[in-house]
Amino acid sequence: MSEQASDIILERMMSLHPKIIDLTLDRVWRLLAALDHPERRLPPVIHIAGTNGKGSTLAMIRAGLVGAGRTAHAYTSPHLARFHERIRLAGALISEEALTEALDRCEAANGGESITYFEITTVAALLAFAEKPADFTLLEVGLGGRLDATNVVDPVLTVITPVSIDHTQYLGTTLAEIAGEKAGILKRGVPCIVGPQPDEALEVIEAKAARLGAPLLVHGQHWHVWEERGRLVFQDETGLLDLPLPALIGPHQIQNAGAALAALRALGFDEAACEAAMTDVTWPARMQRLRHGPLVDLAEGAELWLDGGHNPAAGTMLAQVLGDLPPRPTHLVCGMLNTKDVAGFMRPLAGLADSLTAVPIPGEPNTLPAEATADAARAAGLVADTAPDVASAIHAITRATPAARILICGSLYLAGRVLRDNG
Numbered sequence: 001m002s003e004q005a006s007d008i009i010l011e012r013m014m015s016l017h018p019k020i021i022d023l024t025l026d027r028v029w030r031l032l033a034a035l036d037h038p039e040r041r042l043p044p045v046i047h048i049a050g051t052n053g054k055g056s057t058l059a060m061i062r063a064g065l066v067g068a069g070r071t072a073h074a075y076t077s078p079h080l081a082r083f084h085e086r087i088r089l090a091g092a093l094i095s096e097e098a099l100t101e102a103l104d105r106c107e108a109a110n111g112g113e114s115i116t117y118f119e120i121t122t123v124a125a126l127l128a129f130a131e132k133p134a135d136f137t138l139l140e141v142g143l144g145g146r147l148d149a150t151n152v153v154d155p156v157l158t159v160i161t162p163v164s165i166d167h168t169q170y171l172g173t174t175l176a177e178i179a180g181e182k183a184g185i186l187k188r189g190v191p192c193i194v195g196p197q198p199d200e201a202l203e204v205i206e207a208k209a210a211r212l213g214a215p216l217l218v219h220g221q222h223w224h225v226w227e228e229r230g231r232l233v234f235q236d237e238t239g240l241l242d243l244p245l246p247a248l249i250g251p252h253q254i255q256n257a258g259a260a261l262a263a264l265r266a267l268g269f270d271e272a273a274c275e276a277a278m279t280d281v282t283w284p285a286r287m288q289r290l291r292h293g294p295l296v297d298l299a300e301g302a303e304l305w306l307d308g309g310h311n312p313a314a315g316t317m318l319a320q321v322l323g324d325l326p327p328r329p330t331h332l333v334c335g336m337l338n339t340k341d342v343a344g345f346m347r348p349l350a351g352l353a354d355s356l357t358a359v360p361i362p363g364e365p366n367t368l369p370a371e372a373t374a375d376a377a378r379a380a381g382l383v384a385d386t387a388p389d390v391a392s393a394i395h396a397i398t399r400a401t402p403a404a405r406i407l408i409c410g411s412l413y414l415a416g417r418v419l420r421d422n423g
Contacts, residue, residue: 005096005100006083006084006096006099006100006103007083009100009103009104009107010083010103010117010121012107013103013107013117013120013121014117016110016112016113016114016115016116016117016120017114017115017116017117017119019116020116020117020118021116021118021143021170022116023143023144023147023148023170024147025147025149025151025152027113027114027115027116027119028115028119028122028123028149028152029152030113031106031109031110031113031115031119031120031123032123032126032152034109034110034111035105035106035109035123035127038123038126038127038129038130038131039126039130039152039153040154041130041131042073042126042129042130042137042153043072043073043129043133043134043135043136043137044135044136044137044155044156045136045137045138045139045153045154045155045156045157046061046136046137046138046139046155046156046157046158046159046263046267047139047141047150047151047153047155047157047158047159047185048138048139048140048141048158048159048160048161049141049144049145049148049158049159049160049161049182049183049184049185050141050159050160050161050162050163050182050195051161051162051163051164051165051166051178051182051311051313052161052162052164052252052309052311052313052314052317053161053162053195053252053255053256053259054076054140054141054161055076055140055283055286056248056253056256056281056283056286057159057161057195057256057259057260057263058074058076058138058140059248059281059282059283060246060248060256060257060260060261060277060278060281061138061159061260061263061264061277062074062088062091062138062281063276063277063278063279063280063281063282064260064261064264064269064273064274064276064277065135065136065264065269065273066091066276066280067272067273067275067276067277067280068269068270068272068273068276070135070136071090071091071133071134071135071136072088072090072091072134072135072136072137072138073087073088073089073090073128073129073132073134073136073137073138074087074088074091074137074138074140075087075088075122075125075126075129075137075138075139075140075150076140077118077140077142078412078413078416079416080284080285080308080412080415080416080419080420081416081419081420083099083121084096084099086121086125087099087124087125087128089128089129089132089134090132090133090134091134094128098128099124099128102124102125102127102128103121103124105124105127106120106121106123106124106127107120116149118142118143118149119149122142122149122150123149126152126153137153139153139155141182141185143167143170143171144167144170144171144178144181144182144184145181145182145183145184145185146180146181146182146183146184146185147181147184148184148185151184151185154187154190155185155187155190156190156267157190157191157192157193157263157266157267158185158186158187158190158191158192158193158214159192159193159194159195159259159263160182160183160185160192160193160194160195160197160205161195161256161259162195162196162197162255162313163175163178163179163182163197163198163201163205164178164198164311164312164313165178165311165312165313165341165344166178166311166313166340166341167339169339174200175198175200175201176200176201176203176204178201179197179200179201179202179204179205180204180208182201182205183204183205183208183209186205186208186209186212186214187212187214188212188213188214189212189213189214189215190214191214191215191216191217191266192205192209192214192215192216192217193217193259193262193263193266194216194217194218194219194259195219195255195256195258195259196219196220196255197218197219202218206218217236217262217266219255219258219259219262222236222237222262223235223236223258223261223262223265224236224258225254225255225257225258225261226254227245227251227254230245231243231244231245232244232245232246232254232257232278234257234258234261234262234274236262236265238265241261241271241274243261243271243274243275243278244275244278244279245278246277246278246281247278247279247280247281247282248281248283248286248287249286249287249289249321250286250287250317250318250320250321250324251317251320251321251324252317252320252321253286257277257278260277261274261277264277284306284415284419285306285307285308285412285415285416285419286307286308286309287305287306287307287318287321288305288306288307289303289304289305290304290305290306290418290422292423293422293423294391294421294422294423295390295391295394295418295421295422296422298391298394298395298398299394299398299406300398300402301398301402301403302394302397302398302401302402302403302404302405302406303328303404303405303406304394304406304408305405305406305407305408306407306408306409306415306418306419307407307408307409307415308409308411308412308414308415308416309345309409309410310336310337310340310345310410310411310412311340311341311344311345312341312344312345312347312348314345315344315345315346315347315348315349316348318348318349318407318409319348319349319351319352322349322352322353322405322407323352325405328403328404328405329354329401329403329404329405330352330353330354330404330405330406330407331353331354331355331356331357331397331401331404331405331406331407332349332353332355332356332357332382332406332407332408332409333356333357333359333387333390333393333394333397333406333407333408333409334346334356334357334358334359334373334377334408334409334410335358335359335360335361335367335368335370335373335390335410335411335414336361336367336368336373336410336411336414337361337364337366337367337368337411337413338366338367338368338372339366340368340411342368342372342373342376343376343379343380345410346376346377346380346382347380347381349380349382350380350381350382351381353382353407354383354401355382355383355384355385355397356374356377356382356383356384356385357384357385357386357387357393357396357397358370358371358372358373358374358377358384358385358386358387359373359386359387359388359389359390359392359393359414360388360389361411361413361414361417362389362417363417364411364413370386370387370388371386373386373410374386390408390414390417390418390421391421394406
């Protein structure tokens with residue numbers, strides 16, 4: 001089967017709806033019914049929503065399940081380099097043949113009806129999951145929760161990672177409104193792991209859970225997690241765990257680890273699974289150190305890092321990570337979408353970076369022009385310039401500061417392009 005077959009189908013699917021995002025479940029239910037409801041035939045589902053940390057938490061849960069000898073399907077978004085990254089069948093990235101078959105069947109069943117790209121590709125993932133044995137299914141919400149295309153399942157466990165302000169044009173302008181959308185994944189009687197939350201968000205989640213009789217396991221109440229002497233300590237009503245720090249870098253990964261551990265414990269897994277969740281987890285473009293490839297060669301003696309965070313909470317997390325690293329001249333290469341709170345992302349980084357070089361995101365219609373990104377950086381207190389692309393930015397930085405620490409950041413779409421260009 002042609003390696004390009006899935007790309008051709010995916011491109012056709014982009015034209016099935018005039019909008020990229022149009023939150024409703026009507027079209028998803030219609031297509032699922034036409035396919036004889038694959039969502040009813042899934043292995044036990046763990047459904048994960050939140051603003052930040054969804055993907056990292058899912059990756060840790062998956063590592064723990066694998067460490068316990070279990071298999072898990074996983075659905076995440078967006079992809080970085082290839083669409084296939086979104087769908088893991090029993091642990092392995094979906095093959096070109098399997099992806100093309102699932103997309104073909106969904107396209108045929110849809111019959112040319114209006115449906116968004118995310119909706120029809122989510123149904124394709126559920127179809128593939130329903131027909132391949134596994135012990136668990138891990139589903140990451142794409143946007144929000146209540147009306148997200150993944151919210152058609154009957155999970156055995158839900159997880160809500162930290163909620164913050166993002167996607168205000170779709171989810172609401174207040175923490176309470178956004179939390180209400182995230183809490184839409186709660187199901188009657190189904191336990192939910194709740195990560196650290198602002199009070200305003202937690203009140204909404206607790207109220208919704210009370211109405212549904214959904215038991216909550218809340219950070220700071222039912223479980224606690226902290227770093228102590230280079231180790232991760234987790235405590236819940238079952239007892240204390242003393243574990244290695246998560247392989248994912250940054251203090252924010254401690255709270256993500258806590259949610260993953262709480263989930264594994266709620267599912268009945270032992271300390272060996274919990275340790276595997278910490279040591280075996282991988283998740284690209286989350287404060288990832290690039291060590292090989294053309295861009296690394298171009299950087300020569302500089303450190304090259306990559307992160308896809310793109311909202312104010314992610315900016316705060318990145319600032320914490322940079323503040324914990326050994327001192328070194330630090331320069332940002334940043335590209336962002338015009339739908340994001342650019343100043344909010346940059347403000348926490350202003351005191352930690354010596355400069356920011358703004359770049360456009362190639363191939364993205366919603367990319368913020370480099371000069372507009374640079375203007376926002378200056379307004380946030382950063383010294384800023386522009387470059388036509390990431391390679392040019394790295395070259396200019398290393399020519400002026402050979403031993404620099406360079407962090408490429410601002411968008412998962414930019415991160416995906418960097419990973420493709422860096423091989």
